[in-house]
Amino acid sequence: MKNLILIVVAGALINNVVLNQFLGICSFLGVSKQMKASASLGGAVIFVITVASGVASLLYDYVLKPFDLDYMKTIVFILVIAALVQIVEMFLKKTSPAMYKALGIYLPLITTNCAVLGVALTNVQNGYNFIESVLSGFGTAVGYTIAIVLLAGIRSRINEEDIPAPLRGAPIVLISAALMSIAFMGFPGLSF
């Protein structure tokens, strides 16, 4: 049990996917301009990464490994993720139009979000079983959401400040991310 909690906390805070492993930087920098969009994207990412981690783990354990197709994992995972995002999109559109309206437009962005593929591959590398993979995916996605919502908050304050001209736009956002990353460096000090 302790082990499982540790996987979630490590994924969310200690090895933060954006600030420590640099996955999903594009959407982290791109969408964080608006708080509402960031929170919605975060919700969609939590949903997709958790499901994708589970599906990838099952596929790896019951299809790729028994047939010795280990080397195919990159191709299989990326296709599964792309298909999964499509299915999730269609499913939401049919069953829950309200949720589709909130999350739908962000779903296609997630296919090329390297965090999804990154988590699936890391889980396999670490030899996680199904439950551990799902929890690790969930933790990582929560970490992504924390990071993007925090950055969105910082950016809404930055907009009201007088920034030196060369630093406007991407540089000041990257510097804010650097400071957040320094703060997150404190989390490995957590002891259990």
Added chain:
Amino acid sequence: MNQYVERLYNGIIKENPTLILMLGMCPTLAVSTRAMNGIGMGLSTMAVLILSNLVISLLRKVIPDAVRLPSYIVIVASLVTVTELLIEAYLPSLYDALGIYIPLIVVNCIILGRAEAYANKVPPALAAMDGIGMGLGFTAALTMAGLIREVLGNGTAFGFQVLPESVEPIGIFVQPPGAFLVIALIIAIQNALGIRSRQRKLVESCDGCCGTCASSCDRVREGAAK
């Protein structure tokens, strides 16, 4: 001949994928801890990019428009798997240093972006040349960022001691925050020199990520407008 040379110039300087187009930020930030890692990652990506541009250009009249993105992803993923196995076999130390970022070349926006924006419209030789230019531009940017971080954070350049031992290296530059800081400074210097990066509009309005999400970008903008 001129248009081939123009492709090289375009990839390295005019439309440098990392510094001007701001594509592929994840590997740029992640593996630039050492100049050597930057070169290794840059060249691996370049190999995949040249081959994928070439294959996609050769198949541009065969692949139906409706399924072109899944087809590109399969082509790129196969090439990345081949590259990964080759690196694992012949350059194990580089394989350990780059780790998970080698398979993640698949989702590197530069590759799908070039396939979608250029390679599927031109003859193979030109597409391959574009791959070489873009690959060199990416390698140059990664190596530059890696060199700055290695010198400041570790006192070495390409593994050789360059700062005197008495100078204490600033450790934070080889840690994750250093990546954000160095890239921020490079872009700030570019801005101060008046070199416009094309990303600004893209990154701020949408993912800014790649050709694949161009259509979804429109949908995000529409969604935001509503």
